[in-house]
Amino acid sequence: MIKLFDIQKSFGKNKVLQGISFVIPKGKITVIIGRSGEGKSVLLKHLIRLINPDEGKILVDGTDILSLNEIELKEFRKKFGMLFQNAALFDSMNVFSNVAFPLVEHTNMTDHEIASRVHEVLELVGLKDIDEKMPEELSGGMRKRVGLARSIALLPQILLYDEPTTGLDPIMTDAIDQLIVNTQKQLGVTSVVISHDIEASFRIADRVAMLHEGKIILEGQRVDFEASKHPFIKRFLEGRATGTEL
Amino acid sequence: MKTLGLKFEWFVTQTALVMGGYTRFAGQFFTWVRQKPFRSRQIFLQMNVIGVDSTPIILLVGFFTGAVFALQAGYSFRLFNAETMVGATVGLSLAREIAPVFAALMVIARVGSSMSAELGTMRVTEQIDALEAMAVNPYHYLVVPRVIASIAMLPLLTVLFVFIGIVGSYIVGVGLLDIPEGPFLYRLEYYLEMKDLIGGLIKSGIFGFILAVISCYQGFNAHGGAKGVGLATTRAVVIASVSILVTDYFLTQWILELTR
Ligand SMILES: Nc1ncnc2c1ncn2[C@@H]1O[C@H](COP(=O)(O)OP(=O)(O)OP(=O)(O)O)[C@@H](O)[C@H]1O
Numbered sequence: 001m002i003k004l005f006d007i008q009k010s011f012g013k014n015k016v017l018q019g020i021s022f023v024i025p026k027g028k029i030t031v032i033i034g035r036s037g038e039g040k041s042v043l044l045k046h047l048i049r050l051i052n053p054d055e056g057k058i059l060v061d062g063t064d065i066l067s068l069n070e071i072e073l074k075e076f077r078k079k080f081g082m083l084f085q086n087a088a089l090f091d092s093m094n095v096f097s098n099v100a101f102p103l104v105e106h107t108n109m110t111d112h113e114i115a116s117r118v119h120e121v122l123e124l125v126g127l128k129d130i131d132e133k134m135p136e137e138l139s140g141g142m143r144k145r146v147g148l149a150r151s152i153a154l155l156p157q158i159l160l161y162d163e164p165t166t167g168l169d170p171i172m173t174d175a176i177d178q179l180i181v182n183t184q185k186q187l188g189v190t191s192v193v194i195s196h197d198i199e200a201s202f203r204i205a206d207r208v209a210m211l212h213e214g215k216i217i218l219e220g221q222r223v224d225f226e227a228s229k230h231p232f233i234k235r236f237l238e239g240r241a242t243g244t245e246l
Numbered sequence: 247m248k249t250l251g252l253k254f255e256w257f258v259t260q261t262a263l264v265m266g267g268y269t270r271f272a273g274q275f276f277t278w279v280r281q282k283p284f285r286s287r288q289i290f291l292q293m294n295v296i297g298v299d300s301t302p303i304i305l306l307v308g309f310f311t312g313a314v315f316a317l318q319a320g321y322s323f324r325l326f327n328a329e330t331m332v333g334a335t336v337g338l339s340l341a342r343e344i345a346p347v348f349a350a351l352m353v354i355a356r357v358g359s360s361m362s363a364e365l366g367t368m369r370v371t372e373q374i375d376a377l378e379a380m381a382v383n384p385y386h387y388l389v390v391p392r393v394i395a396s397i398a399m400l401p402l403l404t405v406l407f408v409f410i411g412i413v414g415s416y417i418v419g420v421g422l423l424d425i426p427e428g429p430f431l432y433r434l435e436y437y438l439e440m441k442d443l444i445g446g447l448i449k450s451g452i453f454g455f456i457l458a459v460i461s462c463y464q465g466f467n468a469h470g471g472a473k474g475v476g477l478a479t480t481r482a483v484v485i486a487s488v489s490i491l492v493t494d495y496f497l498t499q500w501i502l503e504l505t506r
């Protein structure tokens with residue numbers, strides 16, 4: 001379980017997070033949704049302390065992560081798998097080495113075991129025979145899927161996905177959504193998914209949280225969103241722009 | 247007058263901040279170098295990039311440095327009938343000063359710039375964040391191998407520089423300026439002592455540390471896309487070069503006192 005208390009974060013004058021408090025339940029899929037530039041990626045990076053908040057507290061399974069030192073932080077991060085929005089593959093390594101990286105670093109697996117695990121996760125994301133390809137030779141969607149494979153390779157307890165399906169075709173999108181649901185079901189992992197597709201979010205999520213103007217303005221399921229009278233949520237559901245956005 | 251005072255204050259605090267940043271970054275090396283695992287593969291990779299790949303340019307620059315030095319010294323020393331000192335003069339200057347400094351400057355231009363560009367790109371494309379997210383310390387993974395390789399390779403390149411520089415001075419001195427070979431070599435051997443070479447090697451090791459730390463620091467702190475990476479690279483080259491020259495002065499003073 002991840003608990004956030006009044007998280008605030010600014011970059012210079014740009015107040016991005018203005019008091020985020022909410023709970024991410026264990027073993028469930030939580031989707032964070034919001035418009036582009038609202039701070040979804042920034043929020044996700046807080047959960048693994050890639051960004052330190054200006055104010056607030058974050059508890060992960062009861063541990064106050066802001067009080068961890070360098071060594072403790074390293075141990076703590078082994079629980080996590082993270083898919084970055086732009087995949088963040090190592091561009092000096094081929095696909096195989098990218099996916100194998102966490103296995104090489106954190107396990108005593110033999111080369112043979114590593115190879116079979118790498119091929120297993122690559123197959124899960126629908127990729128085959130691309131071991132030797134360099135990241136620059138891949139399409140955006142393929143890169144994202146390699147990043148996804150890398151983040152699940154170690155079977156982490158908590159998975160953070162930053163827009164896992166943005167830029168994928170509908171068939172691949174469905175396949176990745178299935179993958180996220182299946183990993184959660186089979187392994188009981190806690191998943192936090194960022195998205196700006198609200199319909200798709202309802203399909204996979206146990207809970208959806210809406211980030212707007214630096215705060216979580218609503219969390220719940222489809223019914224809660226449809227019942228909401230908040231003008232922004234209504235517009236978001238309908239996908240309607242107002243004068244200010246035109 | 248008041249604004250000048252404020253400007254000065256700003257300058258001093260900025261300088262202190264920047265120096266503090268470098269010092270902390272450099273200090274981290276001594277913490278992380280002791281942490282496991284020992285990344286020998288990364289270190290060899292970097293040794294190859296820094297040492298082996300720099301060899302041609304070092305040979306070229308070293309040869310012509312020795313040659314032009316011999317040419318100048320030859321003409322000047324002839325005025326005093328001291329041409330036979332050319333070899334010794336060139337050898338001593340190379341070993342003590344010129345080889346360590348020039349080798350470091352060449353490595354900065356070739357490798358320091360690419361180090362900061364590479365790490366800078368990794369920073370702005372979140373690859374460094376990805377390392378952290380995967381519980382791998384980026385300093386340990388990226389910086390430590392580069393610094394170790396740089397400390398190890400700079401002295402070797404310096405030796406190469408001295409050797410090829412002496413060859414260059416021999417060819418110009420003996421071949422072109424008709425300085426008698428016997429006295430040329432005898433004087434060189436007589437005046438060039440092991441301690442001169444060792445002093446130069448110590449220097450170059452320290453230069454290796456400085457240039458790698460500064461280049462990595464700039465890369466690590468790059469921000470703002472491709473432009474930011476370019477800026478970091480420029481800064482790395484300029485700051486590293488200046489630091490080498492300034493450090494050289496103090497090291498020389500120190501080494502001269504030690505070996506007096
Ligand atoms: N490292 C940073 N330095 C300065 N500002 C930043 C930094 N990271 C993010 N921001 C700012 O924070 C805000 C939120 O960015 P973020 O990437 O979290 O948006 P997002 O909700 O993920 O958007 P998108 O859906 O387009 O990915 C933006 O205004 C961005 O400019």
Ligand SMILES: [Mg+2]
Pocket residue numbers: 040041042085162
């Ligand atoms: Mg984002």
